[in-house]
Amino acid sequence: MPYKNDLAKNRACNKVPRPTNPPLTSPSCDEYPFASTHEGLDKAGINFSVAWVEGPDNCSGGAKLVDWYQKNRILEGDPFWVDVVKKGSKPPPDVAQADPSEFDFAHCEDD
Template sequence: MLAATVVTTIGASLYDSIALDNDPLRIPAFKERTYADVQLGKYQVRRCARAGGKNCKSNIPLLIYGNNYGEASKHMFDAQMAGMTPLLNRVSRQRWSYSTKPECRGRTGGISGNDCDEYPFASTREGGPVNYAAGKVSLRPVFSGHNQAAGRKLGGFYSHCRVKKGDPIKGVFGVAVNMSSPKTVMICPKE
């Protein structure tokens, strides 16, 4: 095993992560994020999502929703457990009328108190109408307060972690859900 100082900050090259002790979840001091980091980060995010958002570390930005977003958190969790990807790529928001789709029609808007929640998000390449038609997007009516608060958290995450629209390296991020946690956590690689 090679000796190296491990710090709790996020971001490292694939080589550095492997050189530590072959444990990709132990992250050494920051270096510029690379394509290799994104590939390692994808592994880390998948592992984190399968673990229910517990003990997560990542070379790419990671948003771990807690149960504080109620129905929206539960929808993301259920969607991931059903096979929807936890790995997302930010793009310009895709505008489409998903509230008219069978999952939400007549159960959202107006006096219902519900919004039609979409996972993966409409602000990602994995969301939107094309992926919905391919069966890769989950829609569910959720309480409007939960949905809108979760959306604001996502927007804050994009800004705080500098997740860039359309960037193949800096636009990649992960989402996990820890339903046993009362709070949401952002993990941002230092830049």
């Protein structure tokens, strides 16, 4: 499934111009819904978002997402809800928090 989501993300990203003012140092296309989900861009229809971001930021976000899956025991096919909170707000107390010291950035690749 993620492979099809990546193809759909790449098609969508090719339609969005990369920022030029200021230009990104290491451009990477980010997507929502997450490529790692069954609801990724391949199945999203018109309900998706893509944006060019700095590569290290995108990789860091992906590492945090993987850590969140593991800490909350989100397994293949498990339903979960994404609750967007304002920057600086605290997430619900029953959600396991990511530990940045445990992030694995080895999977990071440039788009």
